[in-house]
Amino acid sequence: MRPLNLGVIWILCFVATSPAASLAQESGSRSEAVEAVEATTDPENSPETQAPEKAVTAPSEGAKKSPEQARIEMLERIADQLSRRMRTLKEREAALAARESALIEREKTAKEREETVSSLEELMEMREEVVERREQLPPPQSWNGPPAPEIYGRYAAVLDGKTMQFYHKKEAHARVPVASTQKLVTALVICQEGDLDRLVEVPEAVLQIEPTVIGVKPGERYTRREMLTALLVKSGNDIAATLAIDNAGSVEAFAKKMNAYARYIGMTDSHFINPHGLPAEGQYSTARDIAIAAFEAYQVPDIRAMVGTKRYDFVFNDGTVKTLTNTNRLLGGFEGCNGMKTGFTYAAGNCLVCSASVDGKERITVVLKSARPEVSQDSKALLHWSLGLEMLGPMDESLAGQP
Numbered sequence: 001m002r003p004l005n006l007g008v009i010w011i012l013c014f015v016a017t018s019p020a021a022s023l024a025q026e027s028g029s030r031s032e033a034v035e036a037v038e039a040t041t042d043p044e045n046s047p048e049t050q051a052p053e054k055a056v057t058a059p060s061e062g063a064k065k066s067p068e069q070a071r072i073e074m075l076e077r078i079a080d081q082l083s084r085r086m087r088t089l090k091e092r093e094a095a096l097a098a099r100e101s102a103l104i105e106r107e108k109t110a111k112e113r114e115e116t117v118s119s120l121e122e123l124m125e126m127r128e129e130v131v132e133r134r135e136q137l138p139p140p141q142s143w144n145g146p147p148a149p150e151i152y153g154r155y156a157a158v159l160d161g162k163t164m165q166f167y168h169k170k171e172a173h174a175r176v177p178v179a180s181t182q183k184l185v186t187a188l189v190i191c192q193e194g195d196l197d198r199l200v201e202v203p204e205a206v207l208q209i210e211p212t213v214i215g216v217k218p219g220e221r222y223t224r225r226e227m228l229t230a231l232l233v234k235s236g237n238d239i240a241a242t243l244a245i246d247n248a249g250s251v252e253a254f255a256k257k258m259n260a261y262a263r264y265i266g267m268t269d270s271h272f273i274n275p276h277g278l279p280a281e282g283q284y285s286t287a288r289d290i291a292i293a294a295f296e297a298y299q300v301p302d303i304r305a306m307v308g309t310k311r312y313d314f315v316f317n318d319g320t321v322k323t324l325t326n327t328n329r330l331l332g333g334f335e336g337c338n339g340m341k342t343g344f345t346y347a348a349g350n351c352l353v354c355s356a357s358v359d360g361k362e363r364i365t366v367v368l369k370s371a372r373p374e375v376s377q378d379s380k381a382l383l384h385w386s387l388g389l390e391m392l393g394p395m396d397e398s399l400a401g402q403p
Helices: 006-017 023-041 067-135 179-193 204-208 224-234 237-248 251-264 287-298 301-307 374-387
Strands: 141-144 155-160 166-170 199-201 221-223 311-315 321-325 337-345 349-358 361-370 390-394
Touching: 155 287, 155 374, 166 287, 166 374, 179 224, 179 237, 179 251, 179 287, 179 301, 179 337, 179 349, 199 237, 204 237, 221 224, 224 237, 224 301, 224 311, 224 321, 237 251, 287 301, 287 337, 287 349, 287 361, 301 337, 349 374, 361 374
Parallel strands: none
Antiparallel strands: 141 390, 155 166, 155 361, 199 221, 311 321, 337 349, 349 361
16 A cells, blocks of 8 residues: 655644634645545555555554554544534534624614603603693583483493593493594594695505505505595595505504504503504404594594595596595584594494584594494484583582593
8 A cells, every 4th residue: 555645644734733714714625635635545546556456464453553544543533623613613603693683682672662762751741731731621511411312332432522521431441343433543643743735655555455445556646634534534444554654664663653642642441453443453442542532633623624524536646536425424414513433344343433513512422333324323312412411510620530
């Protein structure tokens, strides 16, 4: 057998002991060293291939290692060392990845905390505003009149549009789906930001919204005022999604703003997942809370004008005009009715929020989980009853209670 060349042995020793700058260099050095060794011992390249084959006898115990055995042992040591270095490198890479992941998570947590603090500060400011405004409301009134009428709807609430005084509640604290009546909260959030004449571009997401749509298409542009009017007159779900994404960047982010605003105005039993009221797990409100939202909406001139609009000509970007008829049948069907919002899903049933103004009296009614045409009849009965109450004068504050 041909002995190893001294130059090859030196290369092997260098590969085995030198600190490689990287795993790739180590692997390359090993590969080159192995190829060099194999080239010197390859039977096809060796002069001995021309010589007759000689019998090889096994060395006796205690005999010196042959060059071939020494070569094999050296290669094994090299392979073992490279394997250890490869494991070390992988461990370092894993540790680095873990540190980077931890850093990203800390940054995310810090950002969420900042957003939470900012949201709380904003909530505190808004809460102070609403408290100051409500302190200026006329005092609740003592009143006289018959009991509230029996209605078909399972949940209901009646309150004063000026004083925010509740006259009647029927299971008003039960958490239930409220369908499109929650669009009143959507409208309040949009109006809170203002700039209603700003143009809004319709996003691709509207193609996934159903079933009630106005028909706007991705890329079209309309003012917030146009879209908000279409939302409150005809209850377009595609409009709700467009306004939400324009306002907060996504439906999910807008729902967070809805929930913050709801807490700010005193809606203590509501949680919203979307801006339109389509069924969603974990989404609910109450007759009481929707009545509070309706009261707030009633104080906003822009919203009050929109919910009282019987017909609205929506002009598409291509010039096509679509006449939208208000879904609230009590507009024109009950004297003094001036709004507000309808709603329907199979889970929520037929829902109706109504407002009316007669002889200086302002009333707001909420009926949930009713049917058609009972929901209109329920609302008429509650409006007629509440408008007929005899006001006796300011109520004793100790008897006024909480909404």
